[in-house]
Amino acid sequence: MKIESKFTKATLHALFPTLIYQDQLDQHSEFHQAFTSLDDEHFFSPSTAGGKRHHAGEYHGRILLHKEPSLRPFFECLALHVGRYLRELGMRTDVFEMQCLKSWLVLCDPEDEDEPEAMIAHNHSCSDISWVYYVDVPEDCPAIQFHAGRKLGNQLFESGFHFDWNDSTKSAVKTFNCWNSETWSIHPKQGDLLLFPGHQLHSVEANYSKRRRTSVAGDIALTLRKQQKDLEYGRTSPEHWLTLSLGDNEH
Numbered sequence: 001m002k003i004e005s006k007f008t009k010a011t012l013h014a015l016f017p018t019l020i021y022q023d024q025l026d027q028h029s030e031f032h033q034a035f036t037s038l039d040d041e042h043f044f045s046p047s048t049a050g051g052k053r054h055h056a057g058e059y060h061g062r063i064l065l066h067k068e069p070s071l072r073p074f075f076e077c078l079a080l081h082v083g084r085y086l087r088e089l090g091m092r093t094d095v096f097e098m099q100c101l102k103s104w105l106v107l108c109d110p111e112d113e114d115e116p117e118a119m120i121a122h123n124h125s126c127s128d129i130s131w132v133y134y135v136d137v138p139e140d141c142p143a144i145q146f147h148a149g150r151k152l153g154n155q156l157f158e159s160g161f162h163f164d165w166n167d168s169t170k171s172a173v174k175t176f177n178c179w180n181s182e183t184w185s186i187h188p189k190q191g192d193l194l195l196f197p198g199h200q201l202h203s204v205e206a207n208y209s210k211r212r213r214t215s216v217a218g219d220i221a222l223t224l225r226k227q228q229k230d231l232e233y234g235r236t237s238p239e240h241w242l243t244l245s246l247g248d249n250e251h
């Protein structure tokens with residue numbers, strides 16, 4: 001993709017970037033009401049499970065919010081945004097539909113100051129597209145950080161860019177941008193929806209505010225529509241799948 005230089009008349013070519021989608025949902029007050037009115041069965045204590053803090057409903061077996069009838073308007077809205085994201089990526093959407101695989105609450109209570117991350121870097125390996133919706137978050141909402149997890153294409157000079165990520169005097173970088181940063185932080189606001197590739201590494205900073213941060217996360221798979229049986233790309237519709245066990249008692 002061609003982009004203009006801020007400094008010269010040169011044409012710059014941006015190659016192999018990652019696209020993250022962020023939008024504020026117009027129906028946030030309606031969705032906030034729906035999520036905060038869920039029955040107690042959908043909530044959990046973040047401090048349970050082996051004495052550790054487990055902020056995500058995944059650790060508590062609560063992964064099926066998308067089956068909750070009162071949340072249907074939210075998931076229909078999510079699907080519209082997934083379509084917009086895919087079209088921004090240059091994909092055709094007329095042959096696909098999306099499957100909600102998992103969806104769960106993430107409840108981050110105020111942290112101990114010595115805990116730098118509420119959630120360490122991870123990805124969602126089963127997912128084509130992952131999402132987070134910020135239901136009820138403090139003004140100083142902790143950032144979600146995305147990590148390259150690999151050497152950047154522009155890392156021409158090896159350690160020339162950074163000697164120490166935590167000390168700006170030990171870096172040749174004058175301005176952080178997507179060409180020289182291995183980590184990128186997004187500070188979402190209440191009502192924001194983020195969409196990103198499921199394989200993308202990300203982490204969440206500790207919640208240093210005074211109140212709970214409530215978000216919802218989920219994983220999506222893209223499948224072809226039922227009638228699409230003559231294409232060489234894409235997963236077939238789940239309606240065509242045959243489910244078999246793996247004979248796990250053989251050995």
Ligand SMILES: [Fe+2]
Binds near residue numbers: 122202217
């Ligand atoms: Fe995650």
